[in-house]
Amino acid sequence: MKILIVEDEIDLLTSLIAFSEKENYHTDTAKTYSEASERISLYNYDCILLDINLPDGNGLQLLEHLKEINKSDGVIIISARHSLDDKIKGLNLGADDYLTKPFHFSELNARIQAVIRRKKFDAPNIVSFSDVTIDLNSHSVRVRENLINLTKKEFDILQHLVANKNRVVSKTSLAEYIWGDHVDNAASFDFLFVHLKNLKKKLKQSQASIEIKNIYGVGYQIIPL
């Protein structure tokens, strides 16, 4: 899996590189528009993380450039601008997704995976982890062959943890993934705890060989048993 990170902010770039390497992506970076445009001409990427505001040009032009050279790399725009215009423009120019800074790595990761899945033709929309199989289209979960019955929120939590199996997902980012802006932090952690408790119980009942581990109360990670 090859990824290009286009970002001029060094501190953020190093974070993104660390993130990307943890996911075992092959990572290339570009700090300027010209660097990025050179790279996309030379190589093919599964996904490009694109910052719009670059010192020597607008990231949106890069999308146009991709189109010109007939490449269909997946692109996720990462912007500090919370602008609807940029989003619409970007998506119209062929970007696959739009993420506003600041973002959670788990969220970015989920989106990268979605983009890559979409780019693979006729790939079944199925994610599996250990003996658990998640069908993203029908929203069903099987442990080995047995269907288990999860609520929508339990499903979302499981799927998000599986997508981020290589990392600890912070409680904050998990809560935001599920409720967006609809709840406040303090309350949402309690609610999250209840959902996780139920999810763990169901997984245990169906004898799934995975476990959701609580990391010092900071976050959760899904691990195979």
Place this chain on the structure above:
Amino acid sequence: MKSIKLLTLTSRWYLLIFLALTLFFFAAFFVSIQREVRHSTNEILHNRKAHILEKFGKSDGTLPSENFGYSDFQMTLLTGNPSRADRYIDTLIFETVDQHLDEFRKLNSIVQVNGKSYLLEIIIAKLETHEIVESVAKSLIVVFIIMTAIFYFSLRYFSRKLWAPFYNTLQQLNAFEVDQSKELELTPGRIEEFVALDKSIKDLTERTQKTFINQKQFIENASHEMQTPLAITQSKLELLIGDPNLTQHQSEIVQTLINSTQRLARLNKTLLLLSKIENQQFLEKENVNLKVLVTEILSYFEEQQENLKIKVTREESNEVSVVANRVLVDLLLTNLIKNAFFHNQNNGNVHIKLSDNRFSISNTSSIEAIPAEKIFQRFFKQSTNKDSWGLGLAIVKKICDLNQWGISYSKNEGLHSFVVVFSEKN
């Protein structure tokens, strides 16, 4: 102090001045007419004296008359040879016919006829003072009334024309809102004072608008600039929690840092949202089904509902929809519903009512009634929840203002209620 119309005030002063002027003219007329009358009377007396002396000189020396009863003069023989200038005096003589003292003018003159000295007195009836006063007053009162009437009506007529630009400016100023980019349309006409006034007002409003726009721009730019450092902080912290060498204690510190960063990020996002609403960046309108939207939003609050055992009741007559920007309607309803759940109490209620063009929501709460003028202010908060900034209802108000929808708050029998009235146009 009670205010008074400029026109009324100036009219009052003018009337006072008129009155004073009239009194002055009255006095002046009176004095000058009186002088004129006396002068001409004296002349008549003088002429009469000449006639009498002429007649008397030709006669045999007997006095022509004994007293005024029969004639307008009398002559008295004087002894010695006194000499004196003629004297004109006012005198009162009792008139026996109407039992009344009449005013007369009298000439006292010492004359020499045939070597003898006589005192010659001639009288003449005089135009009486009160008659002069009366006639002068009469004419002046008429003049005063006519002038006042003309003054009053012309002032009313002209002032209406003259002040028209002023009232136009006033009307525009009343309708002026700093957050709207609409410029004032002032028509000062050709009156210098109004031209100057309108110019000042225009400058002032333009400056205010400019400042306001800069302020908005500043908030938006500052918020945008904060996004990248926030992203860096958040990303580093998230990398840190994945570190297997982290101790329990360190993890707890990281957790609080993550929470604070998250709060900052959300506050920033909310401020950006507010300025985006103000900058009218949500323009596309569509038909939004409110019933479906409410159901969807409620699903986000299931946990809170179960947690506090809140009873939710809904009352919907039919499919209610509104033509507006979906994002904004979602935000509006979400904020109101969120409010109803998060300021609720154990075993409380939330009642949602949707009818033709109104959405109302009421909830139980231990919070006291909040002054209506404060509740929609930014950063006004009643709860002690540190995750609430008091921006939710400010956003609600902004969205309603933008769409010209009515929003009202009330508290009745322990129920806090909000009512949104979507305008008739929808």
